[in-house]
Amino acid sequence: MKKKLAVYIVLTLLIVIQFIRSPKNESTELLATDITKVTEVPEGVQQLLKTACYDCHSNNTIYPWYNNIQPVAFWLNRHVEEGKQKLNFSDFGSYNTKKAKHKLTEIAAVLEEDEMPLFSYTLIHQNAKLDELQKKLIVVWAKNNAVTYTAAN
Numbered sequence: 001m002k003k004k005l006a007v008y009i010v011l012t013l014l015i016v017i018q019f020i021r022s023p024k025n026e027s028t029e030l031l032a033t034d035i036t037k038v039t040e041v042p043e044g045v046q047q048l049l050k051t052a053c054y055d056c057h058s059n060n061t062i063y064p065w066y067n068n069i070q071p072v073a074f075w076l077n078r079h080v081e082e083g084k085q086k087l088n089f090s091d092f093g094s095y096n097t098k099k100a101k102h103k104l105t106e107i108a109a110v111l112e113e114d115e116m117p118l119f120s121y122t123l124i125h126q127n128a129k130l131d132e133l134q135k136k137l138i139v140v141w142a143k144n145n146a147v148t149y150t151a152a153n
Contacts, residue, residue, distance in 0.1 A: 024067075034093065037093060038093035049138070052129075056084070087103050087107070093152065108138075108139045
């Protein structure tokens, strides 16, 4: 009897939390502080960043269908917020020169160490998997910009 009650309670909670919505990280505008507006980002690099990085590291997340299911949506929202705290391509122009150069250096480092994109992300987003040539393209771009970048503010 206690097991049956526990199952009903869990099912009820799962149903109730479906009505609690997480805020979405969606924006249709490209801010003046977007990295593409404050530094030169070659088209190939820009496309790779959008495909492999922007969902978690910008204000423009493209949500999958399963974002409508709780508690998955809570987990995704927290993941995106943490990603944006570490690096937000949409706000890159608001970083001072030192911080921006550090972030560019970190981009290169996490790619060289195969830390990004996260395995949990590429498991479902197969197109976000970067091959060695794609990684090298971003790494070279990031390292070069880390040397030459100067913030506008």
